[in-house]
Amino acid sequence: MSEPRAQRQDWGGIMQRLRADPRSVLAASVLLGLAIVVVVGPMLLPHAAYEQLDITNLVHVRPGREHLLGTDAYSRDVLARVVSGGRVSLLFATSAVLVQTVIGIGWGLSAGLAGRRTETVMMRCVDAGMSVPRALLLLAMLAGVPQVPLWLLVLMMACTGWFVIARLVHGEVRAIRSAEFVLAARALGASRRRIALRHLMPHVLGPVLVSSTLAVGQIIVLEAGLSWLGIGVQAPRASWGNIIGDGTEFISSAPWVSIAPGICLVTVVLALSALGDGLRDALAPGQLPRT
Amino acid sequence: MSEPLLSVRGLSKEFPIRGGILNRVTGSVRAVTDVSFDVAAGETLAVVGESGCGKTTTGRCILRLIEPTAGQVTFDGVDLLSLRGAALRKMRRHIQLVFQDPYASLNPRMTIGDTVKEGLTIHQLAEGAAADRRVQSLMEEVGLRREWATRYPHEFSGGQRQRVGIARALAVEPKCIVLDEPVSALDVSVQAQVINLLQDLQRDRGLTYLFIAHDLGVVEHLATRVVVMYLGRVVEMATADVLFSEPIMPYTQALLSAIPLPDPLAPRDRIVLVGDPPSPANPPSGCVFHPRCFHPDKDVACTQVIPPLEEKAPGHWAACIKQPAGTSDFFLPAAALRSRRTAASPAT
Amino acid sequence: MTETRTHPNDPLLSLRDVRVTFRTADGLITPVDGVSFDIARGETLALVGESGCGKSLTALTILRLIEAPGRIEPGSRILFDRRDLLTVPDAELRSIRGRKAAMIFQEPMTALNPVYSAGEQIAEVVRTHTKASRSEAWTQAVAMLGAVGIPSPEIRAKQYPHQLSGGMRQRVMIAMALVLNPSLLIADEPTTALDVTIQAQLLDLLREAQQARGASMLLITHDLGVVAESAQRVAVMYAGQIVEEAPVVALFAAPQHPYTEGLMAAMPRAGSRRERLTTIPGTVPPPGAWPAACRFADRCRYAWSRCTTEAPPLHQLGDGRSSRCHLVDEPARRVAAHDMVGVTA
Numbered sequence: 014m015s016e017p018r019a020q021r022q023d024w025g026g027i028m029q030r031l032r033a034d035p036r037s038v039l040a041a042s043v044l045l046g047l048a049i050v051v052v053v054g055p056m057l058l059p060h061a062a063y064e065q066l067d068i069t070n071l072v073h074v075r076p077g078r079e080h081l082l083g084t085d086a087y088s089r090d091v092l093a094r095v096v097s098g099g100r101v102s103l104l105f106a107t108s109a110v111l112v113q114t115v116i117g118i119g120w121g122l123s124a125g126l127a128g129r130r131t132e133t134v135m136m137r138c139v140d141a142g143m144s145v146p147r148a149l150l151l152l153a154m155l156a157g158v159p160q161v162p163l164w165l166l167v168l169m170m171a172c173t174g175w176f177v178i179a180r181l182v183h184g185e186v187r188a189i190r191s192a193e194f195v196l197a198a199r200a201l202g203a204s205r206r207r208i209a210l211r212h213l214m215p216h217v218l219g220p221v222l223v224s225s226t227l228a229v230g231q232i233i234v235l236e237a238g239l240s241w242l243g244i245g246v247q248a249p250r251a252s253w254g255n256i257i258g259d260g261t262e263f264i265s266s267a268p269w270v271s272i273a274p275g276i277c278l279v280t281v282v283l284a285l286s287a288l289g290d291g292l293r294d295a296l297a298p299g300q301l302p303r304t
Numbered sequence: 305m306s307e308p309l310l311s312v313r314g315l316s317k318e319f320p321i322r323g324g325i326l327n328r329v330t331g332s333v334r335a336v337t338d339v340s341f342d343v344a345a346g347e348t349l350a351v352v353g354e355s356g357c358g359k360t361t362t363g364r365c366i367l368r369l370i371e372p373t374a375g376q377v378t379f380d381g382v383d384l385l386s387l388r389g390a391a392l393r394k395m396r397r398h399i400q401l402v403f404q405d406p407y408a409s410l411n412p413r414m415t416i417g418d419t420v421k422e423g424l425t426i427h428q429l430a431e432g433a434a435a436d437r438r439v440q441s442l443m444e445e446v447g448l449r450r451e452w453a454t455r456y457p458h459e460f461s462g463g464q465r466q467r468v469g470i471a472r473a474l475a476v477e478p479k480c481i482v483l484d485e486p487v488s489a490l491d492v493s494v495q496a497q498v499i500n501l502l503q504d505l506q507r508d509r510g511l512t513y514l515f516i517a518h519d520l521g522v523v524e525h526l527a528t529r530v531v532v533m534y535l536g537r538v539v540e541m542a543t544a545d546v547l548f549s550e551p552i553m554p555y556t557q558a559l560l561s562a563i564p565l566p567d568p569l570a571p572r573d574r575i576v577l578v579g580d581p582p583s584p585a586n587p588p589s590g591c592v593f594h595p596r597c598f599h600p601d602k603d604v605a606c607t608q609v610i611p612p613l614e615e616k617a618p619g620h621w622a623a624c625i626k627q628p629a630g631t632s633d634f635f636l637p638a639a640a641l642r643s644r645r646t647a648a649s650p651a652t
Numbered sequence: 653m654t655e656t657r658t659h660p661n662d663p664l665l666s667l668r669d670v671r672v673t674f675r676t677a678d679g680l681i682t683p684v685d686g687v688s689f690d691i692a693r694g695e696t697l698a699l700v701g702e703s704g705c706g707k708s709l710t711a712l713t714i715l716r717l718i719e720a721p722g723r724i725e726p727g728s729r730i731l732f733d734r735r736d737l738l739t740v741p742d743a744e745l746r747s748i749r750g751r752k753a754a755m756i757f758q759e760p761m762t763a764l765n766p767v768y769s770a771g772e773q774i775a776e777v778v779r780t781h782t783k784a785s786r787s788e789a790w791t792q793a794v795a796m797l798g799a800v801g802i803p804s805p806e807i808r809a810k811q812y813p814h815q816l817s818g819g820m821r822q823r824v825m826i827a828m829a830l831v832l833n834p835s836l837l838i839a840d841e842p843t844t845a846l847d848v849t850i851q852a853q854l855l856d857l858l859r860e861a862q863q864a865r866g867a868s869m870l871l872i873t874h875d876l877g878v879v880a881e882s883a884q885r886v887a888v889m890y891a892g893q894i895v896e897e898a899p900v901v902a903l904f905a906a907p908q909h910p911y912t913e914g915l916m917a918a919m920p921r922a923g924s925r926r927e928r929l930t931t932i933p934g935t936v937p938p939p940g941a942w943p944a945a946c947r948f949a950d951r952c953r954y955a956w957s958r959c960t961t962e963a964p965p966l967h968q969l970g971d972g973r974s975s976r977c978h979l980v981d982e983p984a985r986r987v988a989a990h991d992m993v994g995v996t997a
Contacts, residue, residue: 194410194411196403197469199369201422203426492702492874496929500928500931524920562849562852564878565877566904568901569904576852576856
């Protein structure tokens with residue numbers, strides 16, 4: 014009878030493996046750097062994002078010393094707008110992911126611990142939600158009411174996105190709920206609540222973290238798309254999507270307006286994907302205890 | 305005669321087999337059927353049998369980790385099957401479980417100190433520093449160093465993890481511990497250490513053990529009384545001395561003769577059972593053992609009547625409608641069995 | 653270091669100084685460290701030890717089934733019918749595997765291919781090594797299934813592994829191993845995962861099959877009862893090395909190495925009821941953490957200063973016995989000690 018090779022399963026071990034992976038470290042640094050720029054930037058930059066500097070002379074100025082990324086059609090400093098837009102896009106995506114993760118975990122955990130019939134009903138709802146393409150759902154929701162306040166947009170995004178997390182959590186709970194250490198907790202007299210929070214949650218959080226990291230990237234892109242169409246984040250508030258949208262007409266004459274936020278978008282999504290992959294590898298147990 | 309600590313009557317468990325598109329119930333697996341036995345305080349009752357006999361399911365039904373389909377379980381005067389919710393959880397304190405697999409039964413993301421402490425927290429037996437001290441003394445009692453409380457399960461060997469499982473069960477000061485194959489997954493030398501530990505704990509704490517095992521060598525060493533199960537039913541029950549020297553049931557005889565003895569010179573009269581054990585989803589009619597039984601008086605009645613568990617001799621119960629044929633050619637005479645077993649002690 | 657050994661007969665299998673290394677995150681480990689033994693024709697040698705001693709790896713090494721990061725070190729020799737399996741060309745090795753030397757694994761569920769039926773898997777062995785046609789191979793497969801005691805073999809041959817019980821699956825594996833009449837069977841814990849009544853049936857089957865064909869068997873197990881039942885000679889392994897070798901009756905009557913003594917004393921048996929078992933204190937060290945000098949010294953009841961400074965060689969004791977222990981030189985130190993009480997891990 015041979016022992017499975019042991020790997021650290023606790024959070025310390027996970028962090029250790031993450032730190033040892035150059036791809037994850039790079040991705041995390043990029044994201045951290047971006048976050049700092051986006052938070053601190055508006056205070057340091059000379060120009061404001063909304064400020065129309067000189068509508069006659071400073072329209073579509075090429076990138077130069079005065080305006081590092083040039084100006085747009087309304088003579089607004091593109092760099093300032095990109096930084097401000099970054100703030101909006103990142104904040105938007107993070108809050109939406111937070112809300113959808115909370116809903117998803119709650120739903121998935123309850124379904125996983127409920128009786129067979131309740132579980133079936135709950136998961137069929139999830140299936141129904143997942144069967145409609147998310148973008149289409151959002152477009153339909155926004156079609157009637159173009160001027161949606163940002164917090165409502167966050168909620169809409171979350172409400173269309175929690176299904177995947179719920180299914181993931183439910184799957185994990187189902188896999189673990191018959192694990193022996195859960196049975197051991199029940200034998201000790203642990204209540205269902207205690208088992209959920211103390212034993213299931215830590216195991217569930219891992220895959221959820223991976224999924225949520227990738228979800229941030231997905232939502233950034235979704236929001237950018239909606240804003241580009243004009244139904245997401247509304248002017249004059251900047252988001253990477255609507256900056257790209259503004260610059261689309263002028264793509265040949267003033268390409269810098271769209272390219273700058275475009276590069277930022279791609280970079281962030283790539284970094285998030287890389288970090289998500291790194292997390293998945295760090296969590297991969299290698300040899301989980303035989304159940 | 306004092307009341308037994310644990311009393312099981314008519315315990316049954318059926319698992320539905322689902323099939324078809326709508327997942328309808330198409331049949332059932334009768335994992336445990338009509339199992340009854342008593343466990344007196346302070347004794348070690350072993351439940352033995354091969355895979356599929358239902359012994360693990362019986363243990364879990366008694367603890368209500370699986371809900372039995374029928375039957376009665378009385379523990380310390382309390383009807384365990386009628387308890388619900390918080391009352392049931394409180395009762396769990398008094399009858400604990402040690403698992404077979406030392407790798408799977410510990411939460412890999414919890415330190416072993418936290419694992420042992422959990423019972424104390426759930427039943428509010430100790431908190432904070434007092435709880436930590438209890439954990440440390442428990443760890444030492446099972447042979448682990450107290451500094452190891454901050455380490456994680458993956459840092460320990462199988463034998464050490466099993467000790468953690470035992471400490472976890474002891475933390476809530478149970479009266480009875482159900483041990484589900486606690487040493488099967490361990491190497492021989494580690495097994496011996498854990499067996500010694502279990503004996504010491506029983507003596508020091510006055511524990512009662514329900515010991516589920518398939519390794520008859522270990523059972524013979526530890527048990528006061530033995531229950532033999534086959535295909536979900538109890539087929540024989542006696543004190544360990546009697547069962548190992550004078551078994552009545554053909555199945556028990558075959559089981560005992562199948563154990564490989566660590567003595568190359570011991571006579572090898574072995575009863576080799578024909579065929580594979582039948583499936584619990586489709587048990588034979590009448591006596592569940594009849595297709596493989598070699599009793600010289602086996603006849604049609606054996607296929608029709610389910611033999612009741614009867615007391616054939618004082619304290620010795622068996623489920624067979626025929627007389628034990630002690631002098632037949634088919635059975636190993638009791639004396640031969642006994643001499644085989646005592647001859648198998650290797651010199652040290 | 654090679655230990656010379658004289659074997660009266662020309663052995664079928666001869667291992668000399670076999671060493672296997674693994675490159676791990678913590679460095680280079682040597683789980684099989686200088687193993688040598690012979691198996692005569694028609695003989696069963698049991699290789700006994702607990703988990704981590706290297707016995708399973710030794711078995712895999714014989715058929716050169718070790719892959720990176722494992723490596724069979726040069727200097728190892730495995731002579732099968734006088735051919736060195738470690739240097740033969742691949743084509744010859746492939747013709748030996750399955751045909752002249754066959755392996756039976758512990759877990760039939762993982763060793764059998766779940767998408768092929770039992771009959772197909774046996775037939776494949778036949779077709780790989782002989783020029784038999786599909787139908788001829790199938791006939792042979794069905795016949796073999798019958799020979800290993802499976803009732804209604806024509807029906808069972810068409811079934812898939814998951815439809816068979818554990819005992820049946822192992823019979824299928826045995827059938828696969830025996831179908832081409834190999835001269836060497838390597839059985840790695842073939843009955844450990846099975847119930848004791850099935851184990852009895854299968855050990856009998858293996859013994860009969862082996863005797864009928866005059867085959868040799870290397871039986872790897874941790875169960876001393878199985879050893880006593882099935883083997884003629886025994887080699888005990890600890891921490892990558894053979895620590896004792898003897899004919900089976902002699903080993904059980906008077907074990908020489910303290911580890912063998914300890915193993916036997918630790919087994920619960922009739923007559924030991926309700927007493928404390930004699931245990932071997934401590935635990936088996938993992939391959940990276942083997943003590944210098946004698947690897948068993950820190951757990952040995954007889955150990956003295958020489959044991960921690962000088963590694964004992966495998967002393968030849970005559971009559972086919974050997975022991976890797978300094979007690980051979982200084983037998984007076986084998987004091988009849990009182991039972992050592994079990995100590996914390």
